[in-house]
Amino acid sequence: xxxxxxxxxxxxITFEVVKNALGSIVDEMALIIMRTAxxxxxxxxxxxxxxxxxxxxxxxxxxxxxxxxxxxxxDAVEAIRRKYGSSLVDGDVFIAxxxxxSGGIHLPDIYVIQPxxxxxxxxxxxxxxxxxxxxxxxxxxxxxxxxxEIYQEGLxxxxxxxxxxxxxxxxxxxxxRSNVRVPEKVLGDLRAQIAAAATGVQTxxxxxxxxxxxxxxxxxxxxxxxxxxxxxxxIAAMPDGMYTFTDYIDHDSVDPGAxxxxxxxxxxxxxxxxxxxxxxPQVRGGIxxxxxxxxxxxxxxxxxxxxxxxxxxxxxxxxxxxxxxxGTVVNPRLPGACAARGISGFRVMDAVQGALAQAIPQGVPxxxxxxxxxxxLGGYDPHGRPxxxxxxxxxxxxxxxxGDGPEGxxxxxxxxxxxxxxxxxxxxxxRVEQYGLVQDSGGAGRxxxxxxxxxxxxxxxxxxxxxxxxxxxxxxxFGLHGGQPGTPSSNILNANSTDPDxxxxxxxxxxxxxxxxxxxxxxxxxxxGWGDPLERDPEAVLxxxxxxxxxxxxxxxxxxxxxxxxxxxxxDATGRERARRHGTR
Numbered sequence: 406x407x408x409x410x411x412x413x414x415x416x417x418i419t420f421e422v423v424k425n426a427l428g429s430i431v432d433e434m435a436l437i438i439m440r441t442a443x444x445x446x447x448x449x450x451x452x453x454x455x456x457x458x459x460x461x462x463x464x465x466x467x468x469x470x471x472x473x474x475x476x477x478x479x480d481a482v483e484a485i486r487r488k489y490g491s492s493l494v495d496g497d498v499f500i501a502x503x504x505x506x507s508g509g510i511h512l513p514d515i516y517v518i519q520p521x522x523x524x525x526x527x528x529x530x531x532x533x534x535x536x537x538x539x540x541x542x543x544x545x546x547x548x549x550x551x552x553x554e555i556y557q558e559g560l561x562x563x564x565x566x567x568x569x570x571x572x573x574x575x576x577x578x579x580x581x582r583s584n585v586r587v588p589e590k591v592l593g594d595l596r597a598q599i600a601a602a603a604t605g606v607q608t609x610x611x612x613x614x615x616x617x618x619x620x621x622x623x624x625x626x627x628x629x630x631x632x633x634x635x636x637x638x639x640i641a642a643m644p645d646g647m648y649t650f651t652d653y654i655d656h657d658s659v660d661p662g663a664x665x666x667x668x669x670x671x672x673x674x675x676x677x678x679x680x681x682x683x684x685x686p687q688v689r690g691g692i693x694x695x696x697x698x699x700x701x702x703x704x705x706x707x708x709x710x711x712x713x714x715x716x717x718x719x720x721x722x723x724x725x726x727x728x729x730x731x732g733t734v735v736n737p738r739l740p741g742a743c744a745a746r747g748i749s750g751f752r753v754m755d756a757v758q759g760a761l762a763q764a765i766p767q768g769v770p771x772x773x774x775x776x777x778x779x780x781x782l783g784g785y786d787p788h789g790r791p792x793x794x795x796x797x798x799x800x801x802x803x804x805x806x807x808g809d810g811p812e813g814x815x816x817x818x819x820x821x822x823x824x825x826x827x828x829x830x831x832x833x834x835x836r837v838e839q840y841g842l843v844q845d846s847g848g849a850g851r852x853x854x855x856x857x858x859x860x861x862x863x864x865x866x867x868x869x870x871x872x873x874x875x876x877x878x879x880x881x882x883f884g885l886h887g888g889q890p891g892t893p894s895s896n897i898l899n900a901n902s903t904d905p906d907x908x909x910x911x912x913x914x915x916x917x918x919x920x921x922x923x924x925x926x927x928x929x930x931x932x933x934g935w936g937d938p939l940e941r942d943p944e945a946v947l948x949x950x951x952x953x954x955x956x957x958x959x960x961x962x963x964x965x966x967x968x969x970x971x972x973x974x975x976x977d978a979t980g981r982e983r984a985r986r987h988g989t990r
Contacts, residue, residue, distance in 0.1 A: 847954075870916060946968070
């Protein structure tokens with residue numbers, strides 16, 4: 406097909422081929438990063454994303470990774486287009502992480518983006534972003550919740566050339582190498598991003614060669630329109646109205662008191678407006694979420710109630726207007742701290758989902774653990790070499806109208822994996838002493854919330870700085886339609902010590918210094934339940950008891966199900982117990 410084909414209508418078969426080819430490109434880029442990255446947070450916990458934007462900076466495909474990164478790529482690409490415009494040339498590669506002016510979402514997330522030129526013309530942008538183990542700043546891991554301005558959080562990188570016309574800008578590499586605690590991991594991950602972006606460029610060129618650049622533009626434009634059309638049809642099928650929900654983070658780790666996230670979803674025809682007015686003013690702690698990340702959270706939350714077959718492109722963004730007042734926790738002003746902003750992105754999603762649950766009760770699950778916890782430890786080994794351990798503990802979803810909350814499956818805002826214990830112990834002076842599920846922790850309901858996870862780690866040598874980002878202790882995961890809340894989270898230092906003065910409860914978020922021999926026992930919140938617990942199938946309750954997920958006493962109290970010690974169901978006693986409870990309501 407030649408460029409003259411751009412004057413013809415799109416062919417549906419070619420359209421499908423191009424749509425799926427774009428998806429394959431970004432997925433291949435994601436696999437390259439996973440297989441070539443150096444740090445655990447990227448190659449094992451999978452905290453990174455890949456995407457393609459068209460020549461105008463509109464998202465046309467995203468890889469199989471973090472949905473909360475989804476809507477941020479256009480802002481990062483727009484920063485390149487705004488700053489460099491017509492001076493872009495083949496072989497340029499750009500780097501950025503600054504939330505204030507470069508489309509960044511917090512400093513550890515570094516973008517590496519390469520423009521795609523075909524026959525001398527700019528056609529697209531090959532995009533990657535990865536959470537780096539360390540970018541300097543106040544604490545190892547650069548994800549402090551207790552920083553009060555971005556200048557304390559690490560190295561701010563405005564939109565800069567990393568390669569200029571194919572030649573590396575060594576000064577940028579040197580600045581990075583000199584300002585991070587573990588340069589071998591940071592530069593190793595950066596090279597993985599560079600390789601993935603370059604692969605995306607070449608594969609897109611092959612696609613353009615096959616169909617012709619102008620024809621390919623025609624199909625990427627059609628893809629955006631197709632996504633918009635399907636998204637508008639989904640919204641039009643929802644009942645018109647205004648739906649408001651408020652969710653909370655227990656505190657910002659600097660000042661006491663809950664941080665409020667208020668979402669009002671207005672549906673009028675095929676258009677949706679999500680207004681976050683009523684959310685807390687910008688907070689001092691490092692959990693403010695920059696506007697690109699807030700928009701990503703809203704788009705991701707709405708995407709969850711849409712047909713999964715809709716292409717993940719900026720086309721469906723057109724049907725959703727996001728309003729986030731400046732100077733609030735969802736759109737901070739410089740120098741607002743945002744190192745741990747992920748927790749706020751999760752809460753934006755949860756608030757939007759809570760509002761949507763009122764519009765489409767059968768389409769939204771109960772609340773989950775509130776997003777992955779982040780546990781980081783940094784210090785020096787006996788030889789004076791720095792180490793930085795960053796782990797994302799994920800997976801306790803709420804139940805839905807379709808079934809129980811799945812255990813070990815991360816919050817839908819992320820696609821993180823829990824780092825295997827063997828890898829932690831082989832790379833760091835740490836021992837994983839417990840890793841499993843917590844009995845009786847999922848919220849009771851017709852469908853049960855996922856059980857909470859517990860992870861206990863012990864520092865074997867040296868001293869270290871511990872940073873925790875968790876939540877859902879004062880405001881545990883809520884149930885829906887009669888479902889009960891999940892159990893709250895906890896962080897206990899030296900939980901198993903026989904010395905009564907040593908065990909102590911740590912806040913949900915904050916920093917502590919620990920010594921060799923100390924351990925941290927982190928328990929996530931359990932997922933919320935969905936529906937009346939007295940309507941749960943007694944056989945399903947029995948299966949949970951036999952699987953040691955629930956105890957005999959717990960299920961009698963919460964479900965009205967009587968199980969004898971021999972793990973047999975007493976149907977008559979269960980019927981009487983449930984009838985008695987129904988009669989007392």
